[in-house]
Amino acid sequence: MTETVLGVIGGSGIYDLPGLEDAAWTAVASPWGTPSDEVRVGRLDGLKICFLPRHGRGHRIAPSDIDFRANIDAMKRLGVTDLVSVSAVGSLKEELSPGTFVLVDQFIDRTFAREKSFFGTGCVAHVSLADPVSPLLVDAVEAAAKAEGIRHHRGGTYLAMEGPQFSMLAESRLYRSWGCDVIGMTNMPEAKLAREAEICYASVAMVTDYDSWHPDHGAVDITAILRVLGENRDNAQRLVAALARTIPREHPRCPIGSDTALEYAIITAPDARDPALLAKLDAVAGRVLKR
Ligand SMILES: CSC[C@H]1O[C@H](OP(=O)(O)O)[C@H](O)[C@@H]1O
Numbered sequence: 490m491t492e493t494v495l496g497v498i499g500g501s502g503i504y505d506l507p508g509l510e511d512a513a514w515t516a517v518a519s520p521w522g523t524p525s526d527e528v529r530v531g532r533l534d535g536l537k538i539c540f541l542p543r544h545g546r547g548h549r550i551a552p553s554d555i556d557f558r559a560n561i562d563a564m565k566r567l568g569v570t571d572l573v574s575v576s577a578v579g580s581l582k583e584e585l586s587p588g589t590f591v592l593v594d595q596f597i598d599r600t601f602a603r604e605k606s607f608f609g610t611g612c613v614a615h616v617s618l619a620d621p622v623s624p625l626l627v628d629a630v631e632a633a634a635k636a637e638g639i640r641h642h643r644g645g646t647y648l649a650m651e652g653p654q655f656s657m658l659a660e661s662r663l664y665r666s667w668g669c670d671v672i673g674m675t676n677m678p679e680a681k682l683a684r685e686a687e688i689c690y691a692s693v694a695m696v697t698d699y700d701s702w703h704p705d706h707g708a709v710d711i712t713a714i715l716r717v718l719g720e721n722r723d724n725a726q727r728l729v730a731a732l733a734r735t736i737p738r739e740h741p742r743c744p745i746g747s748d749t750a751l752e753y754a755i756i757t758a759p760d761a762r763d764p765a766l767l768a769k770l771d772a773v774a775g776r777v778l779k780r
């Protein structure tokens with residue numbers, strides 16, 4: 490049996506998780522770089538929780554400068570089996586109004602200035618990503634949202650842009666024409682790396698604005714975003730607390746194989762693998778490399 494360990498990555502406006510018992514900010518060293526901050530490790534109803542503020546406390550780190558590999562590696566080293574990302578997003582659909590929590594199930598990755606894989610020359614791996622979120626974890630998040638009476642929508646495509654500037658009108662219209670639902674700057678490559686690390690991933694996208702396409706709302710306004718962020722924080726924290734109370738204590742086998750993604754993914758022959766890269770992969774790929 491694998492004990493469930495819940496990881497939470499908090500985005501803009503979410504820099505702590507109140508209510509954790511026996512909690513301590515914990516430094517986690519990673520061979521991949523520097524995680525965004527120390528990880529707040531504690532318990533809620535007996536469940537181990539690891540909370541990491543994606544931009545660091547004080548919102549120091551811009552989206553393109555986040556060391557996503559170090560963040561996911563740190564979560565893996567702490568034993569995280571299930572990772573919930575909480576993020577601020579713009580809405581690309583009229584009906585997804587500010588305050589709505591979208592339980593994202595697809596992504597379009599338009600980022601271009603980030604390291605996107607733990608693997609590469611010396612240890613090549615190709616994981617499946619057709620379904621980037623883990624359905625049982627999304628079920629648990631949805632149940633928590635329902636229990637807390639939080640307005641939410643299950644399913645939606647998150648367009649990940651590089652930023653840090655918000656999108657131009659023509660881009661916003663383009664993404665709408667592609668059928669995207671929300672737009673943000675951080676869920677990629679986070680979700681891809683979680684899959685490579687065999688961590689189940691779900692994304693809660695909190696709508697703060699209508700991006701730039703909406704004729705009645707004009708350009709994105711950071712002041713309005715920050716106000717909505719403040720209003721969303723309480724809901725986000727209640728959602729995580731409810732999730733922590735109800736998520737199964739034994740990590741269930743993921744029906745789409747998120748937690749066994751590396752089973753057949755590494756294709757570099759054992760004698761052609763780079764020992765230095767293998768050493769860095771000790772946490773992320775330890776399950777398959779050690780046997
Ligand atoms: C504060 S608005 C723009 C900023 O907010 C989102 O961050 P996160 O996804 O970490 O909540 C968005 O992606 C931008 O980084």
Ligand SMILES: Nc1ncnc2[nH]cnc12
Binds near residue numbers: 578673701
């Ligand atoms: N409109 C928007 N575009 C990108 N990231 C966002 N985060 C919050 N609102 C956003």
